[in-house]
Amino acid sequence: MLVLEHISKAFEGNAALTDVSLSIPKGTTCALIGSSGSGKTTLLRITLRLIGADQGTVRLDERPLSDFAPEAWADRIGYVPQEGGLFPHLTGEHNVTLVPRLRRWPVARIAARVAELAQLVALEAAVLQRFPHEMSGGQKQRVALMRAAMLDPPVMLLDEPMAALDPLIRSALQHELKTIFQRLGKTVLIVTHDLAEAAYLAERITLLHAGRVVQTGSYEDLLQRPADPFVTSFIQAQRTLPSLAQCQ
Amino acid sequence: MRAPGWLLAWCGVLLCASRVATADIVVGSKIFTEGYILGELAAQTLEASRPPVPLVRKLGMGSTGILFESLNSGAIDVYPDYTGTLAEAVLKNPQLKSVPEIRAALLKMGIVISAPLGFDNTYALAVRNDFAQAEALGTISDLARLHATLRAGFSYEFMDRQDGYPGLAERYRLGLDPGHVSRMEHSLTYQAIDQRAVDVIDVYSTDAKIRKFRLRLLEDNLGYFPTYQAVWVARAAFVAKYPAQWRALEHWEGRINADTMQRLNAEADINKRSVAQVAAGLRGATADTQTLAGQIGRRTLEHLWLVGVSLAFSIFVGVPLGILAVGHRRTGQVILTVSAITQTIPSLALLCFLIPVFGVGTKPALAALCLYSLLPVVLNTFTGIRGIDPRHLENARAFGLTPRQILRYIILPLASPALLTGIRTATIVSIGTATLAALVGAGGYGVPIVSGLSLNDVPTILTGAIPAALMAWAAHAGFNLLGRLIIPAGLQS
Numbered sequence A: 001m002l003v004l005e006h007i008s009k010a011f012e013g014n015a016a017l018t019d020v021s022l023s024i025p026k027g028t029t030c031a032l033i034g035s036s037g038s039g040k041t042t043l044l045r046i047t048l049r050l051i052g053a054d055q056g057t058v059r060l061d062e063r064p065l066s067d068f069a070p071e072a073w074a075d076r077i078g079y080v081p082q083e084g085g086l087f088p089h090l091t092g093e094h095n096v097t098l099v100p101r102l103r104r105w106p107v108a109r110i111a112a113r114v115a116e117l118a119q120l121v122a123l124e125a126a127v128l129q130r131f132p133h134e135m136s137g138g139q140k141q142r143v144a145l146m147r148a149a150m151l152d153p154p155v156m157l158l159d160e161p162m163a164a165l166d167p168l169i170r171s172a173l174q175h176e177l178k179t180i181f182q183r184l185g186k187t188v189l190i191v192t193h194d195l196a197e198a199a200y201l202a203e204r205i206t207l208l209h210a211g212r213v214v215q216t217g218s219y220e221d222l223l224q225r226p227a228d229p230f231v232t233s234f235i236q237a238q239r240t241l242p243s244l245a246q247c248q
Numbered sequence B: 001m002r003a004p005g006w007l008l009a010w011c012g013v014l015l016c017a018s019r020v021a022t023a024d025i026v027v028g029s030k031i032f033t034e035g036y037i038l039g040e041l042a043a044q045t046l047e048a049s050r051p052p053v054p055l056v057r058k059l060g061m062g063s064t065g066i067l068f069e070s071l072n073s074g075a076i077d078v079y080p081d082y083t084g085t086l087a088e089a090v091l092k093n094p095q096l097k098s099v100p101e102i103r104a105a106l107l108k109m110g111i112v113i114s115a116p117l118g119f120d121n122t123y124a125l126a127v128r129n130d131f132a133q134a135e136a137l138g139t140i141s142d143l144a145r146l147h148a149t150l151r152a153g154f155s156y157e158f159m160d161r162q163d164g165y166p167g168l169a170e171r172y173r174l175g176l177d178p179g180h181v182s183r184m185e186h187s188l189t190y191q192a193i194d195q196r197a198v199d200v201i202d203v204y205s206t207d208a209k210i211r212k213f214r215l216r217l218l219e220d221n222l223g224y225f226p227t228y229q230a231v232w233v234a235r236a237a238f239v240a241k242y243p244a245q246w247r248a249l250e251h252w253e254g255r256i257n258a259d260t261m262q263r264l265n266a267e268a269d270i271n272k273r274s275v276a277q278v279a280a281g282l283r284g285a286t287a288d289t290q291t292l293a294g295q296i297g298r299r300t301l302e303h304l305w306l307v308g309v310s311l312a313f314s315i316f317v318g319v320p321l322g323i324l325a326v327g328h329r330r331t332g333q334v335i336l337t338v339s340a341i342t343q344t345i346p347s348l349a350l351l352c353f354l355i356p357v358f359g360v361g362t363k364p365a366l367a368a369l370c371l372y373s374l375l376p377v378v379l380n381t382f383t384g385i386r387g388i389d390p391r392h393l394e395n396a397r398a399f400g401l402t403p404r405q406i407l408r409y410i411i412l413p414l415a416s417p418a419l420l421t422g423i424r425t426a427t428i429v430s431i432g433t434a435t436l437a438a439l440v441g442a443g444g445y446g447v448p449i450v451s452g453l454s455l456n457d458v459p460t461i462l463t464g465a466i467p468a469a470l471m472a473w474a475a476h477a478g479f480n481l482l483g484r485l486i487i488p489a490g491l492q493s
Helices: A040-047 A070-076 A092-102 A107-120 A137-149 A167-184 A195-201 A219-224 A229-237 B004-020 B033-048 B064-073 B083-090 B099-107 B129-135 B140-146 B156-160 B165-172 B186-194 B236-241 B243-250 B258-269 B275-283 B292-327 B329-344 B347-358 B362-386 B390-398 B403-440 B446-455 B458-486
Strands: A002-011 A014-024 A029-033 A055-060 A077-080 A155-159 A187-192 A204-209 A212-217 B025-030 B055-062 B078-082 B111-113 B123-128 B152-155 B181-184 B200-204 B215-217 B230-235
Touching: A002 A040, A014 A029, A014 A040, A014 A055, A014 A187, A014 A204, A014 A212, A029 A040, A029 A195, A040 A155, A040 A187, A070 A077, A077 A137, A077 B390, A092 A107, A092 A137, A092 B403, A107 A137, A107 A167, A137 A155, A137 A167, A167 A195, A187 A195, A195 A204, A195 A219, A204 A219, A204 A229, A212 A219, A212 A229, A219 A229, B025 B033, B025 B064, B033 B055, B033 B078, B033 B230, B033 B243, B033 B258, B033 B275, B055 B064, B055 B403, B055 B446, B064 B078, B064 B083, B064 B230, B064 B347, B078 B083, B083 B099, B083 B230, B099 B111, B111 B236, B123 B129, B123 B186, B129 B140, B129 B215, B140 B165, B152 B156, B152 B186, B156 B165, B156 B181, B156 B186, B181 B186, B186 B200, B200 B215, B230 B236, B230 B243, B236 B243, B258 B275, B292 B329, B292 B362, B292 B403, B292 B446, B292 B458, B329 B362, B347 B362, B347 B403, B362 B403, B390 B403, B403 B446, B403 B458, B446 B458
Parallel strands: A029 A187, A029 A204, A077 A155, A155 A187, B025 B055, B025 B078, B152 B181, B152 B200
Antiparallel strands: A002 A014, A002 A055, A204 A212, B078 B230, B111 B230, B123 B200, B123 B215
């Protein structure tokens, strides 16, 4: 269970987040949605412990973030950066195994885990020997997902995982992600600006606007019981396919 | 980075090269043929004296300023010089004419001179024989007639000394057009006059090239030039500590006349015999000369030592400074500015500044090379790290890497192409600049280049220049190989 309690953060006097609370029950997926500038990235960075909050706490299974040593916290949060964020000087495999090697895992254990995850994300072994610039966008995302899952963290954080992918691959990967999340039983926070993606992947959606939570609930809640007129206008602004009548 | 292998090999090379140091007596000399011959004569005489004392030659170090400074600081013990030079350049008192006067004045500074060796090598002006005939020139006074068109090529020392050109022009009322008076490296003035690029040059009266280039000395009819009697100059402490050795040097007092000296100079300059052979010939002994391969081998070790130490310095100091400069902006600006300013100091001037601090020999040369190799490494480290996408660094932190691990596994590999470029530049510049180290007696490939230049001897120059070029080429190739080994494959194009 990942809980964010009353988080506030200001940069040089400008509030980026105001009293944001969010709770993701164990084994569920929450989508954090909002337009750019809504505070998504700041919240993500606080959860990753890259910056501190001015007020409020982040808790994992009741224990506050400050209870953990920095590495211990990082080991419990599997992170998939935008566009995968693979290190360009390392092969896919070395990207995936960097942290376990630093944690002095036995070689055999690393190899077994790599094989297991490669199967899970449906990646051919040969791709892992390539450097990031030799991979397709989808392959990079799969490798990044393996890297995040390597230490078997209870929580996974994904930052705009589909943004750079073309529509066909995006749809396939969305489907796979959903299966993977279900099979692994992870607590997942996924940051996106695409409502359809959020609705497809997540049980609960949190809509962030101007540093505040506007509404948290299921897709159906947002659609049928909007907490605020902004919810409706945000939903309507999402691109929908025009009807044939509109085209004629 | 897979460094330990090549690092160990490098350290081995440096250790071998370091054996070239430590001696009890250091003999210096000025940087022209006669200086070399007399310096070598002193060295051979001391080597033959009993009891034996380890000795090092620092021949061809530069002009009087550098030699006397080195003598004062104890970096050298003895060198040959001339009474006129000592009175003018050291004692700053051209009125001192006699040897006893000069000796008394120097003794107050803790310096001892021998009695004159027997010849007077004074300044003189020389013109081509045909030019002298055509213009009916016999004396320096005759030059005044040609003041409007006469072109002169004078050495730096001659131009700058009070008893050189400035006083001469005044005494003889020469009135030459300043635009027609060129300052040149002394050994090149002969070429210049031979090719009719200039009409008159300054020479030393015992110079063998006067005959070779068919020049005529103009009579100093107003008695302007002071006398320049060759003497041994030594630290009083040296004379007290090694009385037997000093007596061996005194054996030469009054034994080398002007004819002998001109002949010795001709042996070296025109017959291209080695300075060691010429000096040995005078001593009636056979020179203990090394084979060419042996000489090049020894100089290679000396050169490698100079380049290796400055390379190690640039890596172990320059890279951390570059990293520091990224982390602390203020400090960074200071580091970058200081290393850039250092780079702008001409190498000869830097060597001169460093002699009072480090004496002569390997130390000032190493200090200069270290300073020069700093900027390329610091700057490339700085820009290399600054060029890394900051998202990679933030991701590394999010994955739980410690700052040290981020430096080791992310920053250094990503910056390695830039780093290696900096180190490669520093090395190749160092190989070139290290040839100047010979000017302060640090040895290396510069020794034959500097002495060949002052003896006007191209083959000798090449025995230094070719190995230096080969070393630079080898360094270039070595770095290409090293790049393939340590730059991560994902970053290689």
